[in-house]
Amino acid sequence: MTSGNEVRVLRAAERAAAVWKNGGGVTREIAAWPESAGTGAFEWRVSLADVAADGPFSGFPGIDRTLTLAEGAGMDLTVAGAHRLVDERYAPRHFAGDAPTDCRLLDGPVVNFNVMYRRDTTRAETAVVRGDLALAAAEPGETLLVVALDGPAVLEGAGAGPGETVELARYDAALAPAGLACRVRTEGRAAVVRFRPRGGGQV
Amino acid sequence: MTSGNEVRVLRAAERAAAVWKNGGGVTREIAAWPESAGTGAFEWRVSLADVAADGPFSGFPGIDRTLTLAEGAGMDLTVAGAHRLVDERYAPRHFAGDAPTDCRLLDGPVVNFNVMYRRDTTRAETAVVRGDLALAAAEPGETLLVVALDGPAVLEGAGAGPGETVELARYDAALAPAGLACRVRTEGRAAVVRFRPRGGGQV
Numbered sequence: 001m002t003s004g005n006e007v008r009v010l011r012a013a014e015r016a017a018a019v020w021k022n023g024g025g026v027t028r029e030i031a032a033w034p035e036s037a038g039t040g041a042f043e044w045r046v047s048l049a050d051v052a053a054d055g056p057f058s059g060f061p062g063i064d065r066t067l068t069l070a071e072g073a074g075m076d077l078t079v080a081g082a083h084r085l086v087d088e089r090y091a092p093r094h095f096a097g098d099a100p101t102d103c104r105l106l107d108g109p110v111v112n113f114n115v116m117y118r119r120d121t122t123r124a125e126t127a128v129v130r131g132d133l134a135l136a137a138a139e140p141g142e143t144l145l146v147v148a149l150d151g152p153a154v155l156e157g158a159g160a161g162p163g164e165t166v167e168l169a170r171y172d173a174a175l176a177p178a179g180l181a182c183r184v185r186t187e188g189r190a191a192v193v194r195f196r197p198r199g200g201g202q203v
Numbered sequence: 204m205t206s207g208n209e210v211r212v213l214r215a216a217e218r219a220a221a222v223w224k225n226g227g228g229v230t231r232e233i234a235a236w237p238e239s240a241g242t243g244a245f246e247w248r249v250s251l252a253d254v255a256a257d258g259p260f261s262g263f264p265g266i267d268r269t270l271t272l273a274e275g276a277g278m279d280l281t282v283a284g285a286h287r288l289v290d291e292r293y294a295p296r297h298f299a300g301d302a303p304t305d306c307r308l309l310d311g312p313v314v315n316f317n318v319m320y321r322r323d324t325t326r327a328e329t330a331v332v333r334g335d336l337a338l339a340a341a342e343p344g345e346t347l348l349v350v351a352l353d354g355p356a357v358l359e360g361a362g363a364g365p366g367e368t369v370e371l372a373r374y375d376a377a378l379a380p381a382g383l384a385c386r387v388r389t390e391g392r393a394a395v396v397r398f399r400p401r402g403g404g405q406v
Contacts, residue, residue, distance in 0.1 A: 066334075090333070091333060091334075091390070092333065092334040092335070125334070125335040125336065125337065125386070126334050126335060127332050127333065127334035127335055127336035128332070128333050128334055129330050129331065129332045129336070130293070130294060130295065130330065130331050131269075131294075131295040131328070131329050131330035131331055132295070132328040132329060132330055133328065133330035133332070133395060134328065134338075134339040134397055135337075135339060136337040136338060136339045136340070136384065137339070181339065183328070187294070192336060194337055
């Protein structure tokens with residue numbers, strides 16, 4: 001782990017695939033907090049999930065999730081008995097992680113970008129961006145994560161020196177330290193995820 | 204004009220349509236600087252342009268532009284003799300404003316979101332975002348503009364009081380004053396445009 005005033009790059013190629021908690025698919029963890037947390041004990045967790053067959057999603061008690069379709073035609077989800085069609089890529093959608101969710105693939109396998117967070121203690125903001133965007137620096141206690149979802153992305157001002165850049169290939173990610181002003185630039189799409197601890201007044 | 208620590212909202216319904224400099228289409232100015240500048244004397248200008256027929260774009264000497272297709276199937280542009288296909292909505296694309304540009308509509312009228320800026324003196328960053336995103340506050344001398352391109356958008360923290368929000372309907376815009384930390388939230392798409400004066404070291 002890099003400390004100090006530089007982003008920490010998390011390369012897609014270095015991720016291990018893990019079977020879903022319920023066995024129905026494969027997930028690749030991008031980042032989680034605490035780092036050693038299992039799928040039952042995280043404050044937040046960001047992952048890419050390959051869904052190759054119809055079936056239920058794993059249940060995550062106390063967890064909210066923001067799901068972004070990243071590859072494939074999409075899913076017809078049944079969430080707590082209600083249909084939710086997810087057929088548009090790169091559009092973040094919010095779900096309760098503990099609602100029983102059944103997934104029917106619309107036309108073949110999909111890849112989902114998943115942001116999960118414990119709703120009582122953590123607030124998560126997920127955006128999908130394209131173009132050239134200055135990112136609000138992370139405050140102490142916040143985590144700012146950038147993930148290239150569709151083609152490469154560049155983080156400018158990403159190092160200790162002025163003008164230093166980091167190039168992210170598809171599905172590479174970067175964690176920006178608190179206080180670092182940086183800019184993301186992509187002709188594709190990048191996810192920008194910010195985690196904040198929920199204060200007493202915000203819950 | 205609102206001063207102080209609140210956004211200034213620029214409603215779509217209050218815009219007048221103007222004929223293009225070359226007479227070939229209609230444009231609606233969202234914001235420009237200086238405010239009284241004509242189409243030949245601005246530092247920057249943001250507008251929506253209705254293109255209903257094939258033909259040349261107006262030439263803007265010394266101007267760079269970032270064009271984002273907002274409605275319609277798109278355009279086959281010929282820029283300084285080279286083809287550039289613009290057939291994807293909400294994807295910012297950069298052009299030289301002074302290159303002779305001819306437009307052939309692919310399938311009916313389009314609406315373009317145009318960001319133009321004097322390349323010697325101004326730097327412009329344009330992004331299209333969806334989801335929930337904290338915006339880096341404008342620095343003194345910068346201008347930060349948010350435009351709802353596709354459905355409504357909400358600006359949070361947009362006023363003097365904490366939690367104050369502004370709702371933007373489609374094509375409404377908001378200028379954020381320097382130092383104001385705010386957040387944009389939309390299930391559609393919003394443009395985030397930042398103008399910076401070019402310093403001596405940046406040119």
